[in-house]
Amino acid sequence: EAGVAQSPRYKIIEKRQSVAFWCNPISGHATLYWYQQILGQGPKLLIQFQNNGVVDDSQLPKDRFSAERLKGVDSTLKIQPAKLEDSAVYLCASSLVTGVGEEQFFGPGTRLTVL
Amino acid sequence: LAKTTQPISMDSYEGQEVNITCSHNNIATNDYITWYQQFPSQGPRFIIQGYKTKVTNEVASLFIPADRKSSTLSLPRVSLSDTAVYYCLVGDMRLSGGYQKVTFGTGTKLQVIP
Numbered sequence: 001e002a003g004v005a006q007s008p009r010y011k012i013i014e015k016r017q018s019v020a021f022w023c024n025p026i027s028g029h030a031t032l033y034w035y036q037q038i039l040g041q042g043p044k045l046l047i048q049f050q051n052n053g054v055v056d057d058s059q060l061p062k063d064r065f066s067a068e069r070l071k072g073v074d075s076t077l078k079i080q081p082a083k084l085e086d087s088a089v090y091l092c093a094s095s096l097v098t099g100v101g102e103e104q105f106f107g108p109g110t111r112l113t114v115l
Numbered sequence: 116l117a118k119t120t121q122p123i124s125m126d127s128y129e130g131q132e133v134n135i136t137c138s139h140n141n142i143a144t145n146d147y148i149t150w151y152q153q154f155p156s157q158g159p160r161f162i163i164q165g166y167k168t169k170v171t172n173e174v175a176s177l178f179i180p181a182d183r184k185s186s187t188l189s190l191p192r193v194s195l196s197d198t199a200v201y202y203c204l205v206g207d208m209r210l211s212g213g214y215q216k217v218t219f220g221t222g223t224k225l226q227v228i229p
Binding site for chain 2: 004033035041042043044045048056091093101102103104105106107108109
């Protein structure tokens with residue numbers, strides 16, 4: 001079974017530029033998450049989709065971050081304009097509901113460096 | 116959001132049993148507890164999940180006391196390849212399935228020593 005795909009794997013931009021990340025979840029997984037992981041910290045949820053609807057975006061900095069999930073499958077996360085503090089790994093995960101909860105499957109992440 | 120607290124780091128010798136505890140004092144009725152493992156430059160990987168009492172799978176056990184204010188991940192006979200960061204996650208299970216209000220802990224860096 002193919003895993004969660006993310007691209008690009010690495011991105012270096014200057015502050016005030018824009019950037020976009022792409023995620024292709026595991027086929028059949030209805031729920032998709034975007035996380036931000038700053039070095040040395042745990043992943044922080046940015047946005048959660050159920051199919052193509054937003055379940056939780058309470059921690060998404062909406063003045064500069066946006067995300068969409070087209071047709072309930074692929075998703076893109078955009079930052080415009082980027083700030084130095086946005087330097088982090090952006091993780092995408094999709095999930096499968098099990099009999100006793102939920103298992104999230106993570107992609108390899110996109111490492112963003114803002115100069 | 117349920118806040119979680121874990122020890123920052125732990126060391127263990129190969130072959131020993133390792134217990135990592137996560138504190139989640141304000142856990143809610145619908146919250147499930149999940150543990151993930153993360154290696155450098157990789158996304159987290161699911162280890163085990165539970166709601167109460169004890170859960171065991173082929174790689175770990177999860178102990179949750181009756182008050183559910185903490186949980187303990189137990190790794191039997193660790194090897195060098197178990198060196199990683201371990202995260203405790205608490206999430207509110209929706210009636211339709213799947214988590215909401217997902218919160219990862221700070222993570223515990225486990226170093227296994229030969």
